[in-house]
Amino acid sequence: MDYTLIKYDRHPCFSFEVSHKYARMHLPVAPHCNISCNYCNRKFDCLHESRPGVTSEILSPEAALQKYKFVKDRLSNISVVGIAGPGDALANWEKTSLTVDLIKRSDPDVLFCLSTNGLMLPDYAREIIDLGIRHVTVTVNCLSPEIGEQIYRFVDYKGKRYKGGEGAGLVIENQLSGIKSLAVQGVAVKVNIVMIQGINDNHIPEVIKKVKDLGAFISNIMPLIPAPGSLFENLPQTCMKEINRMRNICSG
Structure with missing residues (x-):
């Protein structure tokens, strides 16, 4: 795969060169999640929270199309439509895929980006590729079920709930399998890692x-930001000094 083609594309999250030239828009069409992460509280919403995954409303695919048209008419440099929640894009695949299809018909030049925990990637990797989605972000916090069971409270997969190391192991297996399936087909995969001191911090280089x-x-190594109401709400926020130290360690 020729990554130089991706480096200079129109995705501000994947290319430093275009990050100040193009804009992205997130559409909250995916309300349900299939993993309960201990650092997450999807009900948390306030005036100062505008990060992906936090929203004041859930849009239908049809409403998302109308909102996209409204914003695009006023902000012509939007190059990317992202679906990052507030649940998981693939746990709501019917709504996610319909949203992509509707907007793609309206604007064939727009890029699409999905953010996912990766649990359903093996099930939908082929459909993601066939739909023309070329950027996928996967949050991978560990490779060890022993570490994962400290991060994931439970995992809902194909009608069954998994807990502990069994649930974490399932998540890890599907994440890695899905990343490989996408990458070999030319999809640019970005991996986010939430750095949680005392839990997965020393494991991140692996x-x-x-x-x-x-x-x-x-x-992208990100700090734990304790969300009110989450199981990790009383853990310390990971400081940027430690984040940058870890980024330097992993940069090689």
Whole structure:
């Protein structure tokens, strides 16, 4: 795969060169999630929270199309439509895929980006590719079920709820399989990692190496920001000094 073609495309999250030239728009059409992460509270919403995954409304695919048209008419440099929640894009695949299809018919030049926990990637990788989605972000917090069971409270997969190391192992297996399936088909995969001190911080270089070997294009180590109401609400926020130290360690 020729990553130089991706480096200079129109996706501000994947290319530093275009990050100040193009804009992205997130459409909240995916309300349901299939993993309960201990750092997450999807009900949290306030005036100062505008990050992906936090929203004051859920849109139908048809409403998302109308909102896209409204914003595009006023902000012509929008190049990317992202679906990042507030649940998981693939746990709501019918709504996610219909949204992409409707907007693609209206604007064939727009890029699409999905953010997912990766649990359903093996099930939908082929459909993602066939739909023309070329950027996917996967949150991979660990490779070890023993670490994962400290991060994931439960996992709902194909009608069954998994807990502990069994649930975490299922998540990890599907994430890695899905990343490989997408990367070999030319999809630019970005991997996000939430750095949680005392839980997965020393494990992160191993995660970075593994996803790179699978074909991930770029990674992003993010701080734990304790969300009110989450199980990790009383953990300390990961400081940027430690984030940057870890980024330097992994940059090789």
